[in-house]
Amino acid sequence: MTSSSKTASPDAGGGARIELRGVGVRYANAANAAVHEVDLTIEAGEFAVLLGPSGCGKSTLLRTINRLVEPTSGTVLIDGADVLERDATVVRRGIGYVIQAVGLFPHYTVAQNVGVVPQLLGWDAAAIDARVDELLELIRLDPARYRDRKPRRLSGGEAQRVGVARALAARPRVLLMDEPFAAVDAIVRASLQDEIARVHRELGTTIIFVTHDVDEALRLADRVVVMNAGRIVQTAPPDELLARPADAFVRDLVGVDPETRRLVLERPLIER
Ligand SMILES: Nc1ncnc2c1ncn2[C@@H]1O[C@H](COP(=O)(O)OP(=O)(O)OP(=O)(O)O)[C@@H](O)[C@H]1O
Ligand SMILES: [Mg+2]
Structure with missing residues (x-):
């Protein structure tokens, strides 16, 4: 094997670059309009968080990336390829998607739920089995204990973890997450945030994560994309957002007390 074809792990594929050009x-x-002509580039491997009040267009913008919403104007490029020129089903299978209502199939076991997309893609059974075990280990659910459980025997946090594993199953280079942890209590949410930050570090997947929780955005993001009324009002790393909010809206959103926010940022919950 030549050094150029060597990869650290089967997941070392990393992330894709996403460009939204004039997406309305x-x-x-x-x-x-729910979203007004948005321009946004998310670099390969970046963890971007869309933050903004209810109804500002976060989910709508996110869903243009996997073609669950068709833009009225503009283009969405993934690694330079226009998603609107590709088959919507193929686009969707290549992008992980996690939502608040996890949507696990109740009659499938955990293993069957995680293996859904690989199955659709025609992977052979042994490869699916191996991938399921690998992912359950990644999200720290012991395969021996969890593989054959049905979703009704999972806690809310465990079900969310399985949702993340399912979204990652076919090694997508893009993971879209729409308020994935909003329905769990604060302690479980902190642990899930920790997990997703670790998964991001390990896999280098491009992640676009929607929340209206400022603390969650500041903890997780490489860059926070602040939206209001269908527009992006600021795109900046957390420290810059706190130090130099673009306007009064952002200042109010991130809080009038930047010292408190800094303490939140410096919490050793996740190594940044
Ligand atoms: N399927 C739809 N048909 C018509 N209008 C919609 C549809 N989905 C969303 N909207 C409207 O588009 C706007 C943006 O909605 P969107 O769901 O993107 O907001 P959001 O920022 O994700 O809000 P939340 O934080 O409450 O989830 C809202 O005014 C909403 O009412
Ligand atoms: Mg939403």
Whole structure:
């Protein structure tokens, strides 16, 4: 094997670069656009967090990336390829997607849930089995104990972990997460944040994560993308966002007390 083809692990594929160019969305019969001509580039391997109040267009913008929402204008490029020119189903299978209502299939075991996309992609059974075990270990659920459980025998936090494993199963280079941890209590949420930060470090997947929780955004993001009323108002790393909020809206959102926010940022929950 030549050194150029050597990879550290089967997951070392890293992440894809995402470019949104003039992406606008107006839903049918809506008086106003949900998203106004947004330009945003997310670098390969970046952890970007979309932050903003309810209804500002975070989910809509996120869903243009995996074609769950068709933009009314503009283009979405993944590693330079226009997603609108590719088959929507193929695009979707290549992108991990995690939402608040985990949506595990209740009659499938954990292993069957995690293996859904590899199955659709025609992987052979042994490869799926191996991948399921690898992912359950990655999200710290003992395969021997969890493989054959049905979702109703999982806690909320465990179900969310399985949702993350399922989204990662086919080694996507992009992972979209829409308020994935909003439904669990604060302690479980902190541990899930820790897990996803570690997974991101280990796999280098490009992650776009939606939240309206400022602390969650500041903890996780390489860059925070602040949205208001369908527009991006600031894109900046957490420390810059705190030090130099672009306007009064951002200042109010991240809090009038920057010292307190800094303490939050410096919490040793996740090594940054
Ligand atoms: N399927 C839809 N049809 C029509 N309008 C929609 C649809 N989905 C969302 N909207 C509207 O588009 C706007 C943006 O919604 P979106 O769900 O993207 O907001 P959000 O920032 O994700 O909010 P939240 O934090 O509450 O999830 C809102 O005004 C919403 O009412
Ligand atoms: Mg939303």
